[in-house]
Amino acid sequence: MVLYIIGLGLSDEKDITVKGLEAVKSCERIYLEAYTSILTVGKERLEAFYEKPIVIADREMVESEADVILKDADKVNVAFLVVGDPFGATTHTDLVHRATELNIPVVPIHNASIMNAVGCCGLQLYNYGQTVSIVFFTDTWKPDSFYDKIGMNSKIELHTLCLLDIKVKEQSIENLARGRKIYEPPRYMSINTAVSQLIEVAESRAEAEPVAVPAYTKHTIAVGLARVGCVDQKIVAGTLEELEHVDFGGPLHSLVLAGKMHFLEAEVVRAFAVDKGSFDKYAVVSQH
Amino acid sequence: MVLYIIGLGLSDEKDITVKGLEAVKSCERIYLEAYTSILTVGKERLEAFYEKPIVIADREMVESEADVILKDADKVNVAFLVVGDPFGATTHTDLVHRATELNIPVVPIHNASIMNAVGCCGLQLYNYGQTVSIVFFTDTWKPDSFYDKIGMNSKIELHTLCLLDIKVKEQSIENLARGRKIYEPPRYMSINTAVSQLIEVAESRAEAEPVAVPAYTKHTIAVGLARVGCVDQKIVAGTLEELEHVDFGGPLHSLVLAGKMHFLEAEVVRAFAVDKGSFDKYAVVSQH
Numbered sequence: 131m132v133l134y135i136i137g138l139g140l141s142d143e144k145d146i147t148v149k150g151l152e153a154v155k156s157c158e159r160i161y162l163e164a165y166t167s168i169l170t171v172g173k174e175r176l177e178a179f180y181e182k183p184i185v186i187a188d189r190e191m192v193e194s195e196a197d198v199i200l201k202d203a204d205k206v207n208v209a210f211l212v213v214g215d216p217f218g219a220t221t222h223t224d225l226v227h228r229a230t231e232l233n234i235p236v237v238p239i240h241n242a243s244i245m246n247a248v249g250c251c252g253l254q255l256y257n258y259g260q261t262v263s264i265v266f267f268t269d270t271w272k273p274d275s276f277y278d279k280i281g282m283n284s285k286i287e288l289h290t291l292c293l294l295d296i297k298v299k300e301q302s303i304e305n306l307a308r309g310r311k312i313y314e315p316p317r318y319m320s321i322n323t324a325v326s327q328l329i330e331v332a333e334s335r336a337e338a339e340p341v342a343v344p345a346y347t348k349h350t351i352a353v354g355l356a357r358v359g360c361v362d363q364k365i366v367a368g369t370l371e372e373l374e375h376v377d378f379g380g381p382l383h384s385l386v387l388a389g390k391m392h393f394l395e396a397e398v399v400r401a402f403a404v405d406k407g408s409f410d411k412y413a414v415v416s417q418h
Numbered sequence: 419m420v421l422y423i424i425g426l427g428l429s430d431e432k433d434i435t436v437k438g439l440e441a442v443k444s445c446e447r448i449y450l451e452a453y454t455s456i457l458t459v460g461k462e463r464l465e466a467f468y469e470k471p472i473v474i475a476d477r478e479m480v481e482s483e484a485d486v487i488l489k490d491a492d493k494v495n496v497a498f499l500v501v502g503d504p505f506g507a508t509t510h511t512d513l514v515h516r517a518t519e520l521n522i523p524v525v526p527i528h529n530a531s532i533m534n535a536v537g538c539c540g541l542q543l544y545n546y547g548q549t550v551s552i553v554f555f556t557d558t559w560k561p562d563s564f565y566d567k568i569g570m571n572s573k574i575e576l577h578t579l580c581l582l583d584i585k586v587k588e589q590s591i592e593n594l595a596r597g598r599k600i601y602e603p604p605r606y607m608s609i610n611t612a613v614s615q616l617i618e619v620a621e622s623r624a625e626a627e628p629v630a631v632p633a634y635t636k637h638t639i640a641v642g643l644a645r646v647g648c649v650d651q652k653i654v655a656g657t658l659e660e661l662e663h664v665d666f667g668g669p670l671h672s673l674v675l676a677g678k679m680h681f682l683e684a685e686v687v688r689a690f691a692v693d694k695g696s697f698d699k700y701a702v703v704s705q706h
Contacts, residue, residue: 137530139435139528139529140528142437143436144435144436144437144440145435145436145437145528146435146436147427147432147433147434147435147436147529148431148432148433148434148435148436148439149430149432149433151436152432215530215534215535215537216537216538217534217535217537217538217543218534218537218543220542220682223682223686238538240427240428240433240530240534240535240538240646240647241427241435241529241530242425242503242528242529242530242531242534243530243534245533245534245537245543246503246505246506246528246530246531246533246534247503247505247528249503249504249505249506249533250504250505250526250528254508255505255506255533255549256548256549256550256551256581257548258548258549259547259548259576260544260545260546260547260574260576261543261544261546262544263544282574286548286570288547288548293544358528359528394508394511398511
């Protein structure tokens with residue numbers, strides 16, 4: 131039989147495709163990958179919709195217990211559910227590897243992910259450069275490689291999608307040190323936090339290299355997107371400085387830094403602007 | 419009521435989401451945008467599945483008859499179906515504009531598109547630069563701006579997704595001149611044609627600027643993808659020169675030029691290689 135890897139899309143239980151739903155219904159066991167992204171509904175809503183029980187697969191399980199997930203998959207179908215598209219995250223690469231070793235066919239079922247759904251902000255998908263990840267800074271660890279990547283994109287006038295950190299099933303340093311399997315509540319980076327970290331890095335880089343062309347500044351136009359594809363989706367455009375104080379509500383949040391905008395892109399983004407005057411002042415727009 | 423813009427995904431009638439299908443069922447009129455992409459099934463299969471008639475909307479209709487599509491949409495729901503995701507193409511921007519002017523709410527329903535489904539070739543989505551389009555060359559018109567865009571991407575080691583031309587409802591020059599509404603059969607660019615045009619441009623650029631670092635050469639590793647998401651999907655990796663002669667079968671085709679590959683990416687791509695020896699010789703792989 132087969133291992134289905136099924137994309138669930140972005141919002142709720144009804145974003146699965148008809149093909150995906152039929153596949154789920156044919157499965158003997160169903161696992162849900164729940165540590166790289168989330169839907170707006172929990173496992174119970176999915177179980178009620180599928181009329182089948184679901185096992186939550188955490189990172190530990192996916193990375194070290196592939197054989198448990200794949201048990202009997204030569205005789206029955208098994209589903210591995212992933213928020214977004216099956217190929218959005220790399221976390222289940224090992225699972226696919228192991229299935230291949232066991233000669234179990236792997237059938238992906240595609241769906242929307244933030245990587246294409248972000249098109250809803252008005253900045254065209256073919257004008258994006260590389261995507262960056264922004265992780266939570268700590269007092270002692272402030273990884274800022276996103277700055278250089280954004281710089282490479284902005285130098286050739288491209289937009290940058292920033293994926294914001296998710297911490298699920300993390301242990302505190304104390305619990306980790308004592309070997310206690312007690313986990314912190316999940317944390318999802320807000321646009322406000324991402325922007326504040328972006329500005330912090332821009333300022334320290336500007337101080338360190340005052341003559342360099344900055345990758346972006348606090349006046350760079352950006353678009354914050356919260357809960358894309360959900361009924362309460364929120365999209366707001368503005369300078370980074372402005373977005374730092376916009377309330378976007380609950381997770382998940384994403385952020386796009388605009389490069390040079392085609393005037394048709396700018397028209398759509400402007401409609402989302404928190405302050406149209408400031409948008410007109412700082413937007414970099416091409417007329418052709 | 420509302421104008422739904424519903425992504426159909428990539429392959430057949432069952433790639434619509436459950437949410438999308440419920441929306442279609444609630445609609446009084448259904449239009450299918452059929453000139454920027456295609457599914458593997460025709461309008462009839464969709465009609466049978468929805469149990470509703472569908473009107474094919476060609477470019478002319480979408481661009482100049484928005485009011486026909488939107489007629490009574492304040493009183494009934496109207497669906498506009500798009501292959502892939504609603505925001506993949508810009509062709510229906512005018513329709514959305516017009517709906518907004520008429521105070522008709524526009525509700526997009528997301529789905530997979532080639533822009534995220536291309537992740538299935540093993541090259542990670544966050545390592546792509548800007549996407550390029552490759553259009554059919556004629557004797558007198560050989561637009562080659564893709565060369566410089568690929569160069570910008572490859573300079574910073576990123577992959578490039580190439581979208582290949584689709585010609586639907588085109589008129590021959592003679593029929594156009596005589597005002598005859600006779601249309602040529604649809605044409606979908608094959609990976610072979612795209613590669614041959616890519617190599618042609620690379621050679622003429624190398625001749626014109628022999629000292630410049632080339633954007634790519636005929637030895638650059640690329641991945642051809644045909645019918646992504648379909649049961650007979652075909653993915654083959656190789657040098658451009660090798661891919662020029664691989665038979666990928668029917669449309670739609672896409673092509674990815676690999677930048678520097680992470681070794682985990684290279685491992686997946688290598689499994690698709692037409693000649694592993696040549697892959698090992700020409701692949702540019704980073705070990706960290």
